[in-house]
Amino acid sequence: MKKKNTVTIALVMILIASIIFLIYRQRKSTEAELFLNDWEGYICASNNEVFLLQIPWFVINKDIKLSEIKFDLLNLPDTAEIIKKDIELRYSRENISQYLINFYIKIKTPHLYKNDNLNLIIEKSNVKDIIPLGRWVFEIIPYEQNELRIREHITMSSGKNIDYPYYMFVVENKSNQPVTLNDIAYDSPNLTKINIKYDDNATLENNEWKDFPIGGLTLAPFSSKAVAVFMESKNPQKLYALKPKIIYSINDKIFEMPGDMYLVIISMSKEDIIRKAMR
Incomplete structure (x- = not known):
């Protein structure tokens, strides 16, 4: 009886060792x-x-x-x-x-x-x-004090396939004179800019987007507007990092300033x- 018990214990130990080995091997194989x-x-x-x-x-x-x-x-x-x-x-x-x-x-x-x-x-x-x-x-670009300020922006778009991402922000005119927002520019061959739209409401919620004026969007002194850049991705599986250049003018003089970072990530x-x- 003692010999039988010893054999049984040995078999159990071998079985446990085998299971541990298989778990370890599976773990290692999926590292x-x-x-x-x-x-x-x-x-x-x-x-x-x-x-x-x-x-x-x-x-x-x-x-x-x-x-x-x-x-x-x-x-x-x-x-x-x-x-x-x-x-x-x-x-x-x-x-x-x-x-x-x-x-x-x-x-x-x-x-x-x-x-x-x-x-x-x-x-x-x-x-x-x-x-x-x-x-x-x-x-x-050279650093300079800018008359525009980005108050808030969307930081990321994420999904399985993002064919039409959009970069949205609220821009504020800090100065005591009118400022015209002319363009939001970037260089990304697979991320095509379709159009720019704006909303007079200075928020990124419940927007009613309007076509961007041909001559640029004028902001009155100390006012803010919401802006959206609608884009198309030629490769929805690609990752995009976009920190665009914002171009504006005061009395027909052109200025440039950096925008804030926006990411397009595949979830x-x-x-x-x-x-x-x-x-």
């Missing part, structure tokens, strides 16, 4: 990472402005020690300075963690920089990966993330 890196970006900023560039990073079935990770951007313009960089955990659930790799950047020299070779370099456990980040345009389910990561 993966996914960087959202197919970007088309246009950033207008002044030469004393710090702007934020973010790369979403999904980690599946892995424990990440952020303190041991080294990361940087390759092929920024020569006059660019990374003021700060960090990695923040956005969420962690069902064995999937989403991080944001953040770079706070200042480009000191006004110029139009076009870059098809911007790369993220990330090193973990002495393994170095170089991740291409798509097409980027950095238009750096993904857990299954989407795993499928893309396993490719």
